[in-house]
Amino acid sequence: MLDKILNARSVAIIGASKNPTKRGYQAIKTLLEDGYEGKIFPVNPREDSVLGIPCYDSITSIDQEVDLALITTPAKTIPALLKECGEKKVAGAVIVAGGFRELGTEGKALEALVVETAKESGVRIIGPNTSGMINMKSNMNLVGIKNAPRGGIALICQSGNMALTLITEAMIRKHEGFTYYIGVGNEADIKFHEYLEFLRNDPETKSILMYVEGMSQGRKFLQQAYETTKKKPIVLLKSGRSATGKRSAGSHTGSLAGMSEVANAAYGRAGITVIENSDELFPVAQTLSSQPSIKNNQVAILADGGGHATIGADLLSDYGIGLPELSETTRAKLRAILPAAASVVNPVDVAGGTDSNPAIFADCANIILKDPNVGGLLIVGLFGGYGIRFAESLAIPEEDAAHRIGKMVKQKNKPIVVHSLYSSYNSHPIELLRYYNIPVHDSLDITCKCIASLCQYGDYLKSYHAKTNFVFNWGFRAKKAGNDIIEKAKSQGRKVLLEHEAKQLLKLHGASTSADKVALSEDQAVEMANQMNGAVVLKIVSPDILHKSDAGGVKINLKTEGQIRIAYNEIMLNAKNYNPDADIIGILVTPMANSGLEVIVGTKIDDQFGPVIMYGLGGIMVEIMKDVTFWVLPISPTSARKMIGETRSSVILDGIRGQKGYDKKALKRILLLCSELIESYPEIQEMDLNPVILHHEGLDIVDARIILK
Known part of the structure; x- marks a missing residue:
C-alpha cells in the first residue's frame, strides 16, 4: 500500500488555487517545474483551471485512477473529503492542515474522527499537520522546497x-x-x-x-x-x-x-x-x-600538522576508538617518502613532506590503508587548500591526490573521512573528494563524530545476530501458583503485591529468596524470629506504604527478644503516624542478609517501547548516583552480560584492591528471571528488587516490590 502512496503515479491536489500564496497553487507549480513524471489533477469546484491544467469539481469526478491526494483545505473539511477519496479508491492522502491533537481536546476528537473515517474509507494518511512529502526519483515534490x-x-x-x-x-x-x-x-x-x-x-x-x-x-x-x-x-x-x-x-x-x-x-x-x-x-x-563501516574500531590519522593530529587523537580516544600501532612494513614505506622529521607512528605527521608535493598525501594514505591493523583513515589539516595556502602550481598535484584518495575507498573497502580548513572554499580538490563521496568537514569535532559512527555501526553489524529483536516469543508461561498470588491481590482491590507475595512469585521461577513470614503480633514476631537462627529484620506490611524506610517501617539486625518486641511496636507506631489510614496487614520477619554490594534490578512499562528493564547500583544510593542502565525487554544472556558491563560501577564487580569479585553469574540469572516474569505475567506494571545484595557467591533479594497494571 505504501508503494502506491510514496511512488504515486497520479496526484490530486484538493484545494487547488490560482492564488500564488496558497499551498494549492504552490504544489501544482512545483510539480510542473520539477518535471513530475505522473499525472496532476487539480480539484476545486470554483476554478476552471490552475496553471493551465483543468480543474475538477471533486475527486470523485476525475475519470482516471488517482493514487494520492494532497489535501490543502482546513481541518474541519477533512473527514468529508476522505470519504470522497475512499469512493475514488485513492490509496493515500497527505493532510497538510494543522488544528488537530496539538490544539487540545477538540483537536484530538477531530483527529480521531479523521483516522476513523480514513480507516472506514480504506485511505492511509500521511500527517495530519505535515509539511508534505517528496519523492526525488519521480520529482513528486509535495512540499515546495526548490x-x-x-x-x-x-x-x-x-x-x-x-x-x-x-x-x-x-x-x-x-x-x-x-x-x-x-x-x-x-x-x-x-x-x-x-x-x-x-x-x-x-x-x-x-x-x-x-x-x-x-x-x-x-x-x-x-x-x-x-x-x-x-x-x-x-x-x-x-x-x-x-x-x-x-x-x-x-x-x-x-x-x-x-x-x-x-x-x-x-x-x-x-x-x-x-x-x-x-x-x-x-x-x-x-x-x-x-562509506563502508569500520570493522575493528581501529583508525589511523594522517596529518600535516601536530595540533590537529593531537586533537583528533584525543577526540577519537573519547569515543573509545583505538589508534593502532602501524606495522614495521608500513612505517618503513612511510619513512621512504617522508622527511626525517616526520612521525610515522599513529598519528602520522608528514612534517612538511607534502608542502612541495601534495600528491604525497595519496601515497601515504595508500600505504596506511594497506596496513591490516587499520580499519579506517582520518585525514586532518590543510588538504584541499595547498593551491590556496602556498602556490597555485600545487593545485594540479593536489587534484591528482584527490582523485587517487577518492578511489581508495572502493579499492581497499575501508573508509576515509577528511577534515580540511579549506572545506568551505570548495576548491577543486575538495570538490573532487566530494565527487567520490568522501565526507569533508571544516569541524574536527564533526569529522571525528563521523568516524565514530562508522566504528559504532561496524561493531553493531558484527554482533546484531546476538541481539534481541524486541519480540517476545512467549516461550515462558505463568505458573498456577503465580497466577493465584496476582488474582488474590486483584480480588482485594490491590495494585501492589506485598513484599512476601512478590518474593514468593520470584521463588516460583527459580530465585533464591529468604523464608519470610508475616507476624500479626509481637509474640508471633518473636516466635518466627527464633525459628530463623540469627539476626532478623522487621518490616511493615501494607499496600499503602510502599517506601517502608521513609515511614520508619524497617528495623534491622535484631538479635534478642527485647529488641524484636521494641522494634515491632515502634514500626506499628511509625506506620500509623506516617499514614493513619493505611491498611496494616502485619510485620514481615525476615533473616538479616549478610553484607555485600547493593544493586537494583527493576522493570517498568514504557509508554513508547513497552516493557524495559533497569540495572545499576542499588540501595539508598540509586537515587543519588543514578548509575543505572535500561534495556528493552526481552533480553538474552548476552544482553544481560552487556547490561552489567555498561554501568560505571561494573569495575567493582570484578573486585578492587585485591578483593574478591562478586557473583556476576547470579546477577545475570536474576536479570534473565525478571525478563521471564514480565513475559509470563502481563499484569505486572513495575517491579523493583532493591536492594539486591550481591555476594562473592550468590545474592540476597532483600526487598521486592511488584506493582500491577
Whole structure:
C-alpha cells in the first residue's frame, strides 16, 4: 500500500488555487517545474483551471485512477473529503492542515474522527499537520522546497523546519542528497515503523535520516529498525531529551526511567546511530551512506600538522576508538617518502613532506590503508587548500591526490573521512573528494563524530545476530501458583503485591529468596524470629506504604527478644503516624542478609517501547548516583552480560584492591528471571528488587516490590 502512496503515479491536489500564496497553487507549480513524471489533477469546484491544467469539481469526478491526494483545505473539511477519496479508491492522502491533537481536546476528537473515517474509507494518511512529502526519483515534490538534491538518503522528519534545515544544508555544503522526504506530522495513521519497512526495501535508499519528537508504537519501530539496520544505517536525532517523562511514585525504576535514557538505550540496541547535536545529524548520515563501516574500531590519522593530529587523537580516544600501532612494513614505506622529521607512528605527521608535493598525501594514505591493523583513515589539516595556502602550481598535484584518495575507498573497502580548513572554499580538490563521496568537514569535532559512527555501526553489524529483536516469543508461561498470588491481590482491590507475595512469585521461577513470614503480633514476631537462627529484620506490611524506610517501617539486625518486641511496636507506631489510614496487614520477619554490594534490578512499562528493564547500583544510593542502565525487554544472556558491563560501577564487580569479585553469574540469572516474569505475567506494571545484595557467591533479594497494571 505504501508503494502506491510514496511512488504515486497520479496526484490530486484538493484545494487547488490560482492564488500564488496558497499551498494549492504552490504544489501544482512545483510539480510542473520539477518535471513530475505522473499525472496532476487539480480539484476545486470554483476554478476552471490552475496553471493551465483543468480543474475538477471533486475527486470523485476525475475519470482516471488517482493514487494520492494532497489535501490543502482546513481541518474541519477533512473527514468529508476522505470519504470522497475512499469512493475514488485513492490509496493515500497527505493532510497538510494543522488544528488537530496539538490544539487540545477538540483537536484530538477531530483527529480521531479523521483516522476513523480514513480507516472506514480504506485511505492511509500521511500527517495530519505535515509539511508534505517528496519523492526525488519521480520529482513528486509535495512540499515546495526548490532544488532539493537527489542522492541516497531518505529523510523521515517530524518537523517541517528541521527538514528544510537539513535539505538546505545538503544544497549549500554539496552533501549527498535524498531519495525521499516524508513529513510524519502527527503520525495519526501511517506510523514510523511502516515508513521504515518501506525504505528498507527501496534499492536506491542507502541510509535513513530521522528527526523524531515522539512515536506512538515504539516497540514496532524497534522491531523494524532491527531488521533495517542489518541492511542500511539509520541515523536519528530525538528531541525532548531534557524531559524526564512521567514520574512514578510507585517505584525507583519508574522515577529513574526518563524518556531520554530509555529511548537512547532502545535505539542503540536496534543498531540506530543516535545523534545528540543537530549539526552532526546530516554529516553522520552522509558518512554512513557513502562509506563502508569500520570493522575493528581501529583508525589511523594522517596529518600535516601536530595540533590537529593531537586533537583528533584525543577526540577519537573519547569515543573509545583505538589508534593502532602501524606495522614495521608500513612505517618503513612511510619513512621512504617522508622527511626525517616526520612521525610515522599513529598519528602520522608528514612534517612538511607534502608542502612541495601534495600528491604525497595519496601515497601515504595508500600505504596506511594497506596496513591490516587499520580499519579506517582520518585525514586532518590543510588538504584541499595547498593551491590556496602556498602556490597555485600545487593545485594540479593536489587534484591528482584527490582523485587517487577518492578511489581508495572502493579499492581497499575501508573508509576515509577528511577534515580540511579549506572545506568551505570548495576548491577543486575538495570538490573532487566530494565527487567520490568522501565526507569533508571544516569541524574536527564533526569529522571525528563521523568516524565514530562508522566504528559504532561496524561493531553493531558484527554482533546484531546476538541481539534481541524486541519480540517476545512467549516461550515462558505463568505458573498456577503465580497466577493465584496476582488474582488474590486483584480480588482485594490491590495494585501492589506485598513484599512476601512478590518474593514468593520470584521463588516460583527459580530465585533464591529468604523464608519470610508475616507476624500479626509481637509474640508471633518473636516466635518466627527464633525459628530463623540469627539476626532478623522487621518490616511493615501494607499496600499503602510502599517506601517502608521513609515511614520508619524497617528495623534491622535484631538479635534478642527485647529488641524484636521494641522494634515491632515502634514500626506499628511509625506506620500509623506516617499514614493513619493505611491498611496494616502485619510485620514481615525476615533473616538479616549478610553484607555485600547493593544493586537494583527493576522493570517498568514504557509508554513508547513497552516493557524495559533497569540495572545499576542499588540501595539508598540509586537515587543519588543514578548509575543505572535500561534495556528493552526481552533480553538474552548476552544482553544481560552487556547490561552489567555498561554501568560505571561494573569495575567493582570484578573486585578492587585485591578483593574478591562478586557473583556476576547470579546477577545475570536474576536479570534473565525478571525478563521471564514480565513475559509470563502481563499484569505486572513495575517491579523493583532493591536492594539486591550481591555476594562473592550468590545474592540476597532483600526487598521486592511488584506493582500491577
